Amino acid sequence: MREYLSLGTIGHNHLLAAGQRAFGLANGSGSSGPSGPLLTLGARLFAMAWAEFPLNAPLAAEIARLSKLFPASALTHQGVALARRLAAEGGGPESEEPNLLFEQGDFEGLTRFFERNAGRKPLLPLVRQAWQYQGLLSRWEWLEEFLRRSVAPRDPEVANLLLAEAQLAAGRYDRAATGLEKMARRYGPGAWGLRLAVARAEAGDADGAMGLLGELLADFPEHSTALLYLDSLAFPSALGGRLEGGCAVSIYSYDKARELERTLESVLDSDLGPELGEVTVRVLVNGSRDDSLAVAEEARERFGGTMDIVALPVNVGAPAARNWLLDAALRDGARWIAYLDDDVLVPRDWLSGLAAGVRDFPEAGVWGCRVADVRSPSLTQHGDGFLLWPEDAARAGRRLTLQEPCAECLVPPLLGYRRYAGSVTGCCHLFEAESLAASNGFDLAYSPSQFDDLDLDLRRLAQGKPVAYLGDVVITHLRESTHFLELSPSAAAQSRAHQSFLEERHAPQLEHMLRIQSGFVKADLEARRARLRAAGLLA
Template identity: 30%
Template sequence: MPLTLGQQWNALPGDVRHRLGQASTGWRHLARVGGEALRLAAMASGDEAARLRAFAADVLLWAHGENPLYGPLAAEILAAPGLPLPAAACVSLAAVAAGWRAPTDKEGGQAYFERLAARRDTERLAGFLVERMRRDPGSLYWRDKALGLSLYCGAGKPAEDLETAALAGLRDMPGMVAVAANLWAQAAFLRGDASACLHELVMLGDAPGVTIGPAFGPAFAPARMGLALLDAGRDADAWPLLFSALGRAPWQAGLALVAADALSGARNAVVPPPGPALILLYTWNKAADLDATLASLFASDLCTAGGGRARVMALDNGSTDETPRVLDKWQAHAGLLRADLPVNIGAPAARNWLIATPEARAAETLVFLDDDVDLPPDWLGRLGAALAAMPRAGVVGCKVADHQAPRLLQNVAGQLLFPPDAADHASGHAPEGVPELDFQSLTPNPFRLLDAHLQGPDWGLFDFIGPADSVTGCCHLFPRAALGAPPAEGGGFSLALGPSQYDDFERDLRMLAGGRHAAYQGRLRVRHRKRSGLAGQNIGAAGVAGAASSASGNRYKMQTMHPRAQIAGFISAQALRLGEAVARALDALDRAGGRP
């Protein structure tokens, strides 16, 4: 009798299950998971070693599929001993490894490229990359850079020019037909053309008569086909493909969570949060962004349980631009509540001020929003649905995406970890000779949140309701009792982390210490006007340096506020929560037997 999805999942090593429960996407993250499986295979023997090598091959090929032009990863996969790779994968990997050809130092325009990147000059970068690809069409290095920049550019001519140049002639290059199909499918997905996306992906399956084969593992193509159909609203068509993919890759925890939410109806659930509810914003000298944020906020559904309606309060943190006039307008038109301060007291103090107002003390639900977001109409009900699914949560957050390029994610479910070179994954102990708090380092206690969501465009593998250690302060909802808890259990925001950055993360750490965790609503995408990476070119150099200095300083302070042993305990509790969530999802899918 074949093993169930749950049985196959439970057969994986515990540490591997934990890492995949944190995320089952992100090419660097998956490459580390595959490397860990190979390490375990080297210590095993017989059938167990063969099973681990087969699993490692599947995970590593998926990682290759998420970043198919990156030559160093392809070369590492080919060099790994004993991997059972399908023929189609060997052809693709060899072609990518041979075609990478990264320029060295100042050769081939690399120095000029780096200067443009440092200046965040997207327009000149795009022109430079198009010209480099014209001169050296066989270089996958420049094609890879061009596709990365096209993602940051979002919609518009620069992105289209970069994508066209990067994909031109790729199918005709020896051994590159699978990579070309993968990237053309992604291009179609990013522009919302599900039919064209499926047309390309079907060639990467393992059905009889396919023209290419499973170059990225047997589950990669059906999974992406199912995700593309879900994204297009064709849930019934997506279901057989999702279940087929999980049958081939039961390790795909994110896909299991997405499929289980589609099965249960949680994917489309909207539940008004408990009332009275108060939505809180604080702002400083961002009048245009604030006006756009309030427009989307007051146009949305603000209903609460019992038929009430959430109220909105904004605190002006000493603005000297047009912000007071913007607040005047919305106060007159929509009944906005407001507080006006003569000076900027910083983010954590502004949050605490708002929490202490009589209106906030009378509310059952409090929501904080940044002053530069764009909200979908059902955003509040989406957060309410996640709270209803996890009523003990101390905070509820969502997926945050770049406003100009909404397939680029900024934040998802925050899962704590220690970097592999800085501490033991399980215990958190520092390497030999390194103190538990290294005050000489810029990261004295180097815990952080997993960054798998930053490693490629969003295909929907974070579109589920689930537990998290932390969620971003860009848009998060609190039960009033959670913010009213003692400080050691997550009440209030630390004034030590003024003027801004990391105050929301640090509060969530104290919440974990108090026995609660965060709830994540991946079906709510909030678009954030503050850009990151190359997309942040609208910020001047001084602004970038100042923001980076403030963030680095607050990260340093936050890391000294929470000892390694405490963080390690949080990570152990996280492993149990994530394991239970994945097990529930797989059990529901097993009971459904492939039928929605």
């Protein structure tokens, strides 16, 4: 269980899976085994999952049932009473219309549906759908108004519960802290305390946040996300450092002229100065049929540094383009290569953040970042990903599967930690060029695209080189999340084929990769715990 919890202790579905694992282990422990602590742990994890989405009526019913068998350590009596009420009142049928509107991308029609049906009975199924869909779209102001106008007169307890969460996600931290303080005190700090700590820290009360996190960890030492967040507050990473030996910022593009224009604008406006070392920019126009080449040439005229442009007559695919850029970087004598997709926006200090990652995580094989969504600012497309165990893959009908607990979290400040992980996305990542070449670069079997970056992460992991997730470096992906986009039939078929090939290749080494991943994750968490204790922030 400790290994599973070390991946993260956030995310409604991840916490549910963790709780189910604890109950499964308890059932298999036998009458003489340590089933009691596992059952208590399972109930705690269910309570934490429910606090992230209180309108999950079946889960609320299970929490109410479990509370009769043994104490619900993460919830107060009022918290259990709320779960019991929501189980009884929140399980009515849901309308299919919001599902269809969301699938069609008619988000304005979705809003009109909720406003038109605000008086519907029963209330809670409608509120559940509004929270799910409008929250996924980061429409927090609308949700606040909806809760005040349409929910509070009929169910003030639910309205206040969700209002504090909406204010936290919207960045209204002072108000959120006030509301979450009440929620934690009334329903249970073990379930609401982490988000209260975020609200306090972001509202300027870092000491209060760290004190609360210390209390959470004293009560639940395996709360890995609380540990990571506490460490990030106590020891914020110092951005900066040099990429000695030079860095080639490398972008490849195919038929995305407008996105490429925005990408280049953000990259060339970012800090690529001499304090980072010698930085060059290279753009490979990968057989584009639009005006991508002209866009790149116009950007070069505005750029004061070194920028190279290469135009290929055909699209050779992402893996080949990445390998060509790697060869070019090696020919130029660059020690580092930073790959960027042609549809991202980078912050001014992105390369400084990656350079700091090299300093802080020297054993990594790749350094990556958190990827935010262009449509929904609260949404994280990708962050720290981890291989799961064979039984988890089997339950998903696969031979190999990954988990990103962070992708379920709609509170971005909570994800600003840095850590070793199993995989990061390829939208923005940094490699040591010679080390990457020694791993044979990106595999052309994944042409024209999809899964070549994950395949490389796993090959490097098997070689003893994990990834470093740098959550304080945040790029915005101009391609919307798969929540909002549906792959074409051909792209979906290609994705399935590449995923099958990836599983076939790496499943035989899964246990080996899990040992390496777990070793780095465990050592990293233990080091953080030790320095927090030394600083007097942890018992």
